[in-house]
Amino acid sequence: MDLACLVDPRRDAVRRTPGRNGLDYVEVGDHDAPTLYAWFLGKLPPELQVNQPGLEQYLALAGGDRITGLRILDVDPQVADDPGRDDYLVITLDRTGDFSTYTLSLVGVANIDPRYASADFHFKVCCPAEVDCKGSCACPQPELDEPQANYLAKDYASFRQLLFDRLAVTMPGWTERHVPDLGVTLVEILAYVGDYLSYYQDAVATEAYIGTARQRISMRRHARLVDYRMHEGCNARAWVQLQVSGQLELPSAQTAFITGLNVPDSLRQPMMAIEAVDRLPAGSYEFFEPLPSQPPGTLMLLPAHNSIAFYTWGRRECCLLAGATSATLLDQWIVTGGDGDAEGTLTRALALQVGDVLVFEEVIGAKTGNPDDADPSRRWAVRLTSVEASEDSLYPQVVQEGADSVATPVVEIAWAVDDALPFPLCLSTLGAAPDCAYLVGISVARGNILLVDHGRTLPPEPLPPVPGVTDAGCCDCEGQPRDVSTQAGRYRPTLAQAPLLFAQPLPQPPGAAAQSLTQDPRAAVPALALIDSDGQAWTPQADLLASVADDRDCVAEIDNEGVAHLRFGDGELGRAPTVDSSFSASYRIGGGTAGNVGAEAISVLVLSDFSVSGVTVTVRNPLPAFGGIAPEPIDDARMFAPLAFRQQIERAITAADYAEIAGRNPLLQRAAAQLAWTGSWYEADVALDPLGGAPSSPELLQAVAGQLYRYRRMGHDLHILPGVRVPLTLSLDVCALPGYERGHVKAALLARFGTGLLPGGQRAFFHPDALSFGESVFLSQVIAAAQAVPGVQCVQVTAFHRCFEPARHEIDDGVLPLAANEIAQLENDPDHPERGQLSIRVAGGR
Structure with a gap:
């Protein structure tokens, strides 16, 4: 019977029915001694249980193409001791058959099920084959009579005409073409859907190549594949000075600054609450926040740091030369305690520490002595690397009336070479004729300096939960479905506010003041913190290529509208979010060139859950904000990305490669290299030329050797030596x-x-x-x-x-x-x- 079924319940029914039996299958044994193993459904029938002559009469062998007439020479029953195991017959033949199908049948055996009275087998079943031995589906799906597709139809009009042409074939009696007709309406709806899908198909194909991509996220991913990082810009930074009338402790977490409002000076407020700022038009100010300090907490502001005079040790007509890295500041004695005739305790007014930032500023004109003539370009920020208190006993000062004079307190300060003065700073000089007055205090040092950057921190924003995709499974057997599994679906939440701020983290400890305002936009990271429902933090990364399965990493991708889309891992490249888990996003918005405000633009102190009383505060930024960069345009990435991998050498093959890679060390002016044959292999001899003619220290030689080792060609030895x-x-x-x-x-x-x-x-x-x-x-x-x-x-x-x-x-x-x-x-x-x-x-x- 030409019947093919995937499931055979009759086989189990025969096995369970007492007195019922039949052949299950036949196996072919060794070719040298042709043997068949005939397995039964349970125990052997009584006629075949005892090994005796004449058992061949109960078996018949038929079939064959070229080899026919096979004879059974011997039959040996094999009865298992275990009642739960099946029995079988070992049948010895006179020879083996060909590649055709043979049939073994039971003859004269009682109670044999007719469906299992015989079994087909092949002698060549063990021959190697390159195709799957499993048969195809017994009931194939019928082929659909689909119309031939017109691939030239790509828009609404062509799809509409294509549908009318098809209907003219399938429904020749329908000739209605009026728009109000329901059939025409359905045709136009289908044409619209086809037009939309066609556009989507073209858009996907367009985004598949770096030369045609129009979406920022697509271009960013394509560029990353060729080792080019498309940056999202970074925010601006500025030095802000707070002049106070008395000592003030200001919590940095509850402090912010905004640029001056477009109102008359008489109505301008030096301090505002955050609630009042929220009521202002969004485009009327720029928001700045303090950068995290070490340690974070309270900012100590002193009135003595508002304006600090330089001390010239009694010399006149002085200036700090260009390239200066040290100076002396004039301190003041403060009398504390004391009553009546008793003398109080002297303490210093200045409390400068290593790491503090001072801004040197010319405050009066060097010729006229008029503050309006001060040169605004004569301003420079330095970070102190040395602070030493000293005294000048040659020029004492009277601190308290009626008391003896005491030595003048001074503070010796120094700063790094990177902060060296780029111009001469005048301290004292003779004024213009005819007065020729001696002018002092031309320049001062400003303390109470705070580093701020553009952008505003928003309250935590809840993100939608991770969706789940339920797999209903399929049926393993009749009445036995597989377990239902639920997995996390596609999760791409977006942030409600834009633009997400990108900034390069400050080095710790902070470096020179001149380097604090400069950022590399390709090293900038999003100002984003994600916390899941289990309280675990997820770290934003530039990509997930280096993330492993357990890393809680995510990527913030910015689209053409500036909206941030969050992408998580898939379980291999980064951890995948679990089903029904939720996230809370804390982030900052701002950045770009909008924060590059001019000097004296930041003038309002914004307080959150904090108030100042009894102390007046004046806010100003002596220097302009710097470093705000707009996101990289798509066209720039399209132009530069294909050539980026050629500009950054990642393997040292030639001598010039070794020299270029070694020259990346910031302590070197240049490096030279040559490949020398040692008799067995090549040795790369790299000579170093440090900046400033400094000698090549052993530490520098070792650092360059370690840097070059990962780039060297296999088989090349390295020898680093001074120039x-x-x-x-x-x-x-x-x-x-x-x-x-x-x-x-x-x-x-x-x-x-x-x-x-x-x-x-x-x-x-x-x-x-x-x-x-x-x-x-x-x-x-x-x-x-x-x-x-x-x-x-x-x-x-x-x-x-x-x-x-x-x-x-x-x-x-x-x-x-x-x-x-x-x-x-x-x-x-x-x-x-x-x-x-x-x-x-x-x-x-x-």
């Missing part, structure tokens, strides 16, 4: 122009060929950072540099060679060549003649 300094001997005969003092001309030439900085910040000819590896010194450059000095008429070079070595025709050749790992050096230090010697003889002039 070779080549001292030079240079002698010049100079003729000065008439009217120029020979000594002045020689001094100018010594400065020009020195190792320091010239007026205006230009490097001298032999400044350590002006020359580097393999830069040969050309005679024409030396003559041009000397001729550029005022008062020089002509120059003749009389000596131009390496120190302690004979000349090798460098003057005739016009160049002193250097090898790839050599650096020219000429310090002209009489204590160290081995570092280069310079001789200048000036004639003429006067």
Whole structure:
């Protein structure tokens, strides 16, 4: 019977019925001794239970194509001792069959079920095959008579016409084309749906490529695949000063600032409650908040820090030079305690500490003494690295009437080289004629400085719960369904407020003040904190490529409208949220170029759940806010992303690769490398040239070696060594122009060929950072540099060679060549003649 079924309950029924039996299946044994194993449904029938001659009469073997007439030579019953196990017969044949189907039948055996009276088998069932041995579905689904699709139909009009054409074939009697007709309405609805799906299909195809993507999220993901991080901008930062009339403790968590309102000065309030700010138009101010301090908590504001005078130790007409990294501040004695004739205790007014920030500011004009003439560009912020209290007993001061004078208290301060003054800061000078008055206090130091950044923190926002997708499962057997499972569905919540703020975290401990305002937008992270219903925190990341299955990470992706979409892990790249769990989002909004406000723009203190009484507070930002960057445009990412991986070398193969990767160290000016054959393999010899001509310390050599090791090519050894300094001997005969003092001309030439900085910040000819590896010194450059000095008429070079070595025709050749790992050096230090010697003889002039 040509009947195929997936389930056979009759087999179990025969096994359970007493006295009922039949063949279950037949197995083929070894080919060398043709053997069949005939398994029965339970125990053997009584006719076959005893091993005796003549059992072959109960079995019949038929079938075969090329090999027929197989004979049964022997039958051995195999009765199992366990009543729960099936019995079988071992049947020995005279030979094996071919690839066709054979049938083993039971003959003359009582109580055999007719459906299991015979069993088919194949002798070649163990032959290797490349296809699945399982049969196809017995009842295949009928093929649908689908119309041929017109793939040229892509819009509403073409879909509408396509439907009418199809209806003309299937319903030739329907010819209605009026719009009010219900059939026409249904056709137009289907055409609209087709038009929408067609647009969606085209949009998906458009977003699949970096060259055509129009959505910001798509472009961001494509760019990340080629190691390009598309940034979302960052917020601006500013230094804010708070001038107070008395000591004040201000909680940083309940403090904020806004820019001045567009109202007359008489109506402007220096302090406002947060509730009053919320009633203002959103576009009438910019919101700033203090950056987290270490340790966070209370800001201590002192009136003595409002304006701090510089101390010049009795000298007059002074200024802090460009590049200065230290100064002296004038302190004041404060008398505490004491009653009547009793003298009180003297304490210092200033309470500066290492890590505090001061802003140096010119407050009056250096010529007129008028505050309106102060130069607003003469303002600079520094972070203190050293604070030492001292006294000047030569110029004492009277603190208390009737008491003896005491030494003047001063504070010695210093700051990092990165905060060095970029301009001279005038402290005292003579005013303009005809008064020629002596002007002091031209510049002061401002304390009570706070670092703030643009943006506002919002109250926690509840996000929708994670949806669940229920899998109803399928039926394993009749009446036995699989377990119903519920898994987390697609969860992409969005934040209600926009734009989400991005900012680069401050280093800890904070660095120089000049670096505190600068941010790298590609290192900026979203100001977002997520807490799930179990109280666990989830960390925002730039992507989930480095997240593992247990990491509670998420990604904030910004769309074209500035709305933030949150994406979580899938259980492999980051933890997947559980079903029905919920999240609470705390985040800040703001950022971009809107926070780049000018100096003196921030002028209002905003308090939340806090009030100030008895103390007046004045807010100002002496310096403009800086660092606000808008999100990277999609077109910029489309242009730069495909080439980004070519600009950042990630493998060192050639000598130039080793030099470039080593040069990424911020302590180096440059590095040079060459590949040397050792006889068995190559060795990368990398020479270092530190900034400022500093020696290559063992720590620096070790750091560069560790940096290069991960980039080196397999089989290359690394050898990091300092650059070779080549001292030079240079002698010049100079003729000065008439009217120029020979000594002045020689001094100018010594400065020009020195190792320091010239007026205006230009490097001298032999400044350590002006020359580097393999830069040969050309005679024409030396003559041009000397001729550029005022008062020089002509120059003749009389000596131009390496120190302690004979000349090798460098003057005739016009160049002193250097090898790839050599650096020219000429310090002209009489204590160290081995570092280069310079001789200048000036004639003429006067």
